[in-house]
């Protein structure tokens with residue numbers, strides 16, 4: 345078992361909004377181990393992107409702030425790191441692929457130019473010729489056919505799948521220790537998704553980097569992740585190695601998710617088991633557990649005190665009073 | 668009379684592409700290029716395939732929201748593509764659509780009460796009191812509080828808006844509902860709620876459905892038969908269980924294999940398709956899948972395979988458009 349390269353401890357991130365301050369993530373903790381793929385899964389609005397942006401220290405300013413907690417990268421807490429230091433880490437050590445591929449690429453510059461700029465940023469002494477060679481090699485590595493001619497194309501001239509590959513290339517240019525990928529396959533068709541998942545696993549093996557893979561699809565988690573964090577309404581519901589989570593889910597939310605998805609092998613037209621109701625708004629969170637209104641096993645105590653994240657086995661933590 | 672409520676024959680929808688200084692037609696998008704299938708009363712046919720393969724265009728052409736280039740659409744035995752506007756009007760109430768983005772399909776300035784009442788008004792059904800009573804009954808049926816009748820669409824979550832869209836679609840007791848990616852934009856926990864609602868309504872109202880989605884697991888859950896589309900054509904059509912358990916087309920096999928399985932103990936060997944779907948503006952000659960097909964032979968590059976009927980090992984009819992299907 346590798347040691348942790350990134351430890352998030354009791355992180356609280358909030359936004360000042362017109363209708364008051366909301367805590368988008370509230371006291372979350374998890375670890376990313378060396379050379380591993382950690383999945384963060386949960387429904388829209390549960391705080392996945394905010395978690396990623398907090399780690400990158402790229403929260404929208406001035407509304408978004410890290411209120412408290414630590415983000416230990418190796419042995420440094422990066423929450424309070426001065427901007428220049430953080431800039432350096434972002435460039436060289438931790439890279440991110442953002443959720444919207446079109447906004448992440450500049451539409452008026454050719455792909456080769458955008459990639460070249462990244463190389464220039466990280467390796468200012470690298471000669472032009474070498475930058476070009478490295479760019480082509482990288483595009484090749486992320487599976488872009490005919491990379492030399494792709495260098496001259498604009499982002500809108502290539503398909504969604506190819507754009508995602510270019511973004512992966514850009515994120516990899518600096519040879520980061522950690523890659524954070526925020527829903528990199530959500531907008532893609534399944535056959536293209538499986539190409540990209542395969543590519544990410546292969547790149548992880550080749551480079552030895554650690555990956556945080558954000559998705560709302562449990563199937564994707566099962567296919568590529570080593571560990572998983574299940575989030576619900578800004579909290580960690582459960583975190584564990586992937587096999588544990590799918591074989592023996594503990595949190596009623598995790599159980600509900602796993603039984604409610606239609607599966608190819610299950611009988612047709614049978615009523616799916618459901619999680620009743622909806623996620624509470626961050627503006628009107630209940631006291632106690634945030635899942636209580638939808639939980640089939642809610643008890644009195646769940647209405648008063650938020651459950652702490654409790655260790656129930658090696659590397660398996662659950663925030664639920666049932667345990 | 669057959670027991671098919673809907674029968675589509677050789678449907679084609681070619682969108683013109685205009686360009687140049689005189690804005691002349693310079694080409695065509697072969698969005699739907701010869702699609703045939705039939706749906707029995709009370710059954711659901713699923714339409715699955717990757718984005719751009721023509722699913723939405725099939726749905727919209729059937730409802731005459733587009734004017735198809737070619738083909739026939741029989742509804743209760745009548746070819747509705749030939750019907751005049753005034754003859755079509757009474758049929759419209761029997762054919763409804765549910766959209767992927769309920770917000771886009773709901774008029775933001777109307778209250779949800781107005782939105783659901785509208786079909787009654789269009790078809791001059793009932794007086795004001797009766798209409799309100801009906802609207803409340805519908806809200807109740809789809810699981811939205813009657814007290815919300817005067818609220819606006821933006822005050823609801825995605826799942827609730829989809830319920831409102833469903834209430835409007837079932838308002839006039841239609842015979843056919845075409846659902847275009849109705850759960851694709853919803854979170855998993857909400858997705859299963861909506862799928863259950865659709866299944867209940869189908870049973871209660873004896874609805875015939877066409878269910879369009881790109882997620883094969885969802886389509887299989889709700890459908891009796893499934894048509895797999897690729898680049899404007901149906902490449903395989905079969906009973907939903909057979910399609911999953913004994914797919915005959917290499918594209919169907921690849922689709923099934925690409926679906927991530929929520930079970931890490933299943934270490935399946937994935938068959939990853941290389942390349943991407945070609946452009947429907949310039950489909951490849953021969954079989955349109957040949958550029959990505961793992962079992963392509965020379966013949967596929969020249970000769971476009973027909974959708975032919977084979978008996979599968981369950982003894983059911985099973986249609987496939989592949990030269991190599993059935994080879995030993």
Ligand SMILES: Nc1ncnc2c1ncn2[C@@H]1O[C@H](COP(=O)(O)OP(=O)(O)O)[C@@H](O)[C@H]1O
Pocket residue numbers: 359360361368386387388389390391392393394395404407408626
């Ligand atoms: N810039 C912002 N201002 C205010 N609230 C925000 C902002 N960004 C995100 N949020 C809120 O924080 C919560 C978590 O959002 P996000 O992390 O984007 O969710 P997701 O899990 O879908 O990625 C949501 O309720 C969202 O509305």
Ligand SMILES: Nc1ncnc2c1ncn2[C@@H]1O[C@H](COP(=O)(O)OP(=O)(O)O)[C@@H](O)[C@H]1O
Pocket residue numbers: 682683696697698699716717718719720721722723724725947
């Ligand atoms: N109104 C239109 N004009 C021109 N091309 C269109 C139009 N609608 C769809 N298309 C094209 O037709 C093809 C099929 O589209 P569509 O039916 O929306 O596919 P799907 O629903 O399977 O994603 C696509 O290439 C799309 O760009």
Ligand SMILES: [Mg+2]
Pocket residue numbers: 392393394443526
């Ligand atoms: Mg997000």
Ligand SMILES: [Mg+2]
Pocket residue numbers: 722723724848
């Ligand atoms: Mg569509």
